[in-house]
Amino acid sequence: MSRFDALPISPFTRLNKLLEGVAPGASPIHMHLGEPQHAVPAFVGEILAKHTAEFGRYPPIIGPDHLRKAIAAWLNRRYDLNAAIDPERHILPLVGTREGLFSAAFVTVPEEKRGQKPVVLIPNPFYQCYAAAALSAGAEPVYVNATRETNFLPDFASLPRDLLARTAVVYMCSPSNPEGAAADEAAWQRLFELADEFDFTIFADECYSEIYTGTPPVGALNVRRRANKDFARLLAFHSLSKRSNLPGMRSGFVAGDAAVLARFREFRNVAGPQLPLPIAAVSTAAWSDEAHVHENRALYTAKFELAKNKLGNRFGFRLPDGGFFLWLDVGDGVEATTKLWREGGVRVLPGFYLARDTAEGNPGKSFIRVALVNDFATTNEALDRIARIL
Numbered sequence: 405m406s407r408f409d410a411l412p413i414s415p416f417t418r419l420n421k422l423l424e425g426v427a428p429g430a431s432p433i434h435m436h437l438g439e440p441q442h443a444v445p446a447f448v449g450e451i452l453a454k455h456t457a458e459f460g461r462y463p464p465i466i467g468p469d470h471l472r473k474a475i476a477a478w479l480n481r482r483y484d485l486n487a488a489i490d491p492e493r494h495i496l497p498l499v500g501t502r503e504g505l506f507s508a509a510f511v512t513v514p515e516e517k518r519g520q521k522p523v524v525l526i527p528n529p530f531y532q533c534y535a536a537a538a539l540s541a542g543a544e545p546v547y548v549n550a551t552r553e554t555n556f557l558p559d560f561a562s563l564p565r566d567l568l569a570r571t572a573v574v575y576m577c578s579p580s581n582p583e584g585a586a587a588d589e590a591a592w593q594r595l596f597e598l599a600d601e602f603d604f605t606i607f608a609d610e611c612y613s614e615i616y617t618g619t620p621p622v623g624a625l626n627v628r629r630r631a632n633k634d635f636a637r638l639l640a641f642h643s644l645s646k647r648s649n650l651p652g653m654r655s656g657f658v659a660g661d662a663a664v665l666a667r668f669r670e671f672r673n674v675a676g677p678q679l680p681l682p683i684a685a686v687s688t689a690a691w692s693d694e695a696h697v698h699e700n701r702a703l704y705t706a707k708f709e710l711a712k713n714k715l716g717n718r719f720g721f722r723l724p725d726g727g728f729f730l731w732l733d734v735g736d737g738v739e740a741t742t743k744l745w746r747e748g749g750v751r752v753l754p755g756f757y758l759a760r761d762t763a764e765g766n767p768g769k770s771f772i773r774v775a776l777v778n779d780f781a782t783t784n785e786a787l788d789r790i791a792r793i794l
């Protein structure tokens with residue numbers, strides 16, 4: 405048996421198969437993919453044009469100074485870090501967070517932990533890249549259910565101590581995809597206490613941190629800094645894909661533990677992708693501007709208000725703390741997905757495809773994930789269809 409036999413099949417491949425040969429009952433509306441459809445910020449084209457000649461140079465793995473400084477300034481502002489982030493030691497640019505969430509496991513998962521196969525803890529349901537990373541790094545992925553009873557976040561502290569002792573990495577997505585649940589300060593604190601006791605690294609996937617409806621979600625870096633000035637055992641991942649509507653530009657970063665990042669930097673120097681310099685120039689502008697982020701957030705807030713009005717007392721509706729998904733309890737997610745497509749042309753994703761079976765069942769089974777990424781009018785039409793059909 406190869407270590408890759410248990411690699412996840414993409415939820416979208418499974419969805420295509422499910423709906424193959426099923427004709428949509430109305431003009432299709434795509435809500436299955438978390439791909440922001442709001443406008444690309446106006447400054448992007450101009451900056452790219454100005455920096456085109458830099459496509460003729462190999463970029464440094466650490467990115468240009470201006471990018472790391474802009475990221476450090478954004479983090480220090482956003483999370484009130486009092487200049488704790490050092491652009492030289494605490495930041496590495498990424499070509500989108502996905503590649504970093506994947507490859508950081510190679511420098512944090514040892515061959516063995518306490519003489520046994522190392523474990524990577526993964527929330528269930530989850531962004532599928534986490535499982536690919538754990539398996540590729542030679543670890544045993546262990547899926548920790550996030551359910552209504554646990555406020556839709558995994559309760560890692562409830563795990564047996566011998567399992568925690570074997571744990572090398574914990575993925576924590578906040579606000580979470582798909583449920584939109586954000587960890588509060590106490591939840592992060594508990595996780596850091598576990599990390600210190602059992603010596604594992606936390607991968608805080610915070611790529612939805614800027615899409616929120618109420619108060620800004622607490623950041624892992626902020627909570628960690630109070631106990632540990634050097635962000636030990638924390639890597640926090642951030643992206644321009646959702647914050648700035650630039651999913652196709654592929655730009656993000658990882659910030660945190662200086663010692664781990666030094667190893668990761670060396671690894672990336674021989675094996676990692678570099679961010680093209682013109683993209684780095686656009687990224688610097690994007691991290692330095694909040695006006696377009698405010699506008700973007702307001703568009704999502706209006707759509708969540710709309711969804712609350714139309715679905716409010718059905719499907720266990722909750723306004724998410726963050727992110728742009730509705731996580732609706734529809735009884736049988738696969739059946740509802742087929743029905744919505746067949747009768748209404750609305751394409752959503754069954755929660756079942758985002759979660760793994762566990763001894764307690766598949767925590768995504770009764771849910772669908774609905775991405776509110778389209779414009780207001782399209783979202784309005786889609787929500788009407790969902791309310792009518794389900």
Ligand SMILES: Cc1ncc(COP(=O)(O)O)c(C=O)c1O
Pocket residue numbers: 438499500501502503505531577580581609611642643644645651654655656
């Ligand atoms: C939870 C989560 N993490 C990471 C990513 C990757 O984002 P990107 O590589 O575009 O930064 C996504 C994208 O959909 C996501 O949903």
